[in-house]
Amino acid sequence: MTDRVHSYTRVVGAIIIPFLVAAFVLLYPLAETTDRLFAWTIRPPITAMLLGSAYAGGIVFFAHVVRPNRWHAVRHGFPAVLLFATLLAVATFLHWDRFHFGHLSFIVWVTLYVTTPFLVLAAMIVNRGEDSGAVEQQDAVLPGWVRILLALIGICSLAVGLVLFVAPQLAIAVWAWPLTPLTARVCGAILTLPGMVNLWMLGDARWSAFRQIFQAQLVALALMLLALLLRGGELLWSRPSAALLVWGLVGSFVVYAALYVWAERRRLRT
Numbered sequence: 652m653t654d655r656v657h658s659y660t661r662v663v664g665a666i667i668i669p670f671l672v673a674a675f676v677l678l679y680p681l682a683e684t685t686d687r688l689f690a691w692t693i694r695p696p697i698t699a700m701l702l703g704s705a706y707a708g709g710i711v712f713f714a715h716v717v718r719p720n721r722w723h724a725v726r727h728g729f730p731a732v733l734l735f736a737t738l739l740a741v742a743t744f745l746h747w748d749r750f751h752f753g754h755l756s757f758i759v760w761v762t763l764y765v766t767t768p769f770l771v772l773a774a775m776i777v778n779r780g781e782d783s784g785a786v787e788q789q790d791a792v793l794p795g796w797v798r799i800l801l802a803l804i805g806i807c808s809l810a811v812g813l814v815l816f817v818a819p820q821l822a823i824a825v826w827a828w829p830l831t832p833l834t835a836r837v838c839g840a841i842l843t844l845p846g847m848v849n850l851w852m853l854g855d856a857r858w859s860a861f862r863q864i865f866q867a868q869l870v871a872l873a874l875m876l877l878a879l880l881l882r883g884g885e886l887l888w889s890r891p892s893a894a895l896l897v898w899g900l901v902g903s904f905v906v907y908a909a910l911y912v913w914a915e916r917r918r919l920r921t
Contacts, residue, residue: 654721654781660774664716667770670763671706671713677756678703679874682882690760691750691833695885698834700878705735705841708871715863723782727855728864731847733771738816738840740764746833784855791858791917797910798852804903805849808842815839827893828885844868845903858914865911872904 677689682696682703693699709732716725743750743764751757786792815822819835830838848864855861879886879897886893 654723654783656716656720656722656725657774657777657781659777660722661717663770663774664713667763667767668710668713668717670759671710673759675703675706675710678706679878688756689751690754690757691746693834694831695828695882697828697878697882697885698830698838700882701841701875702837704871704874704878705844707874708844708867711867711870712864715867720863721859722778723784723857723860724863726778726782727848727851727860728867729771729775730851731844733768733775734843734847735840736764736767736771738843739837740768742816742833742836742840745836749831749833786857787859789918789921791914791921792856793852793858793861793914795856798856801849801910802853804906805846805852807846809846809850812839812842812846815842825890825892826887827890827896828887844871858918862911862914862918865907869904869907869911872900872907875900876904 677685678693678699681688682693682699685694685696685699686692689699693702712725712728712732743761750760816836816839819830819832819839822835822838823830823832826835826838845868848861848868852861879900886897888894
């Protein structure tokens with residue numbers, strides 16, 4: 652067990668990153684132009700910015716995959732990416748009529764989400780057995796209560812995300828801003844990302860196994876909060892979910908940032 656990231660996995664990451672960068676640019680700073688530039692029209696723009704934030708986190712994650720690294724440091728992010736990509740592929744075919752047929756971004760979107768689940772699954776298979784589970788010389792061990800707390804948060808996020816995906820009409824009636832069945836499913840897929848990552852904490856106490864993934868999640872959360880600040884007028888403040896979403900994201904960012912600083916101090920003291 653060498654704990655190495657195989658060349659195939661690095662190549663997959665290198666292929667994915669440019670698409671994530673392009674999608675982030677189209678969805679975050681150009682959120683109001685999806686009717687002309689993106690694979691489908693996303694309204695209101697805050698939904699586009701939410702998806703763009705997730706892609707920004709993906710850029711950070713796959714940058715760690717591509718650079719010289721250890722497999723266990725990125726391993727737990729791959730099941731989350733696999734589920735996310737699979738859900739978006741399913742959503743694409745369920746709402747085929749909502750897309751801009753023939754547009755370059757549509758062709759890229761379909762190609763990406765038809766192939767990515769298989770590419771990511773293959774990377775997981777290629778790298779299987781590389782992680783021995785050993786604690787690094789300079790590492791921190793996360794206490795059980797911290798891992799259980801974050802796993803519970805992850806279970807809630809995963810459950811809500813899957814409900815949004817399976818029953819989008821429920822989300823449309825109560826979500827913090829207007830959704831369509833397609834955008835409800837996209838929001839659900841986004842919520843599964845931290846859920847899938849945090850679940851692995853139940854079986855892995857090494858901070859090094861989550862440190863780089865948390866960097867990606869903090870970037871995504873920071874951009875989501877900025878989107879709420881810039882697009883707060885699009886929220887339906889009469890709905891309780893608006894305040895719950897805002898405070899949930901603020902709380903998540905504070906908890907994740909505090910954990911990151913605390914764990915890094917413990918790591919550097921070892």
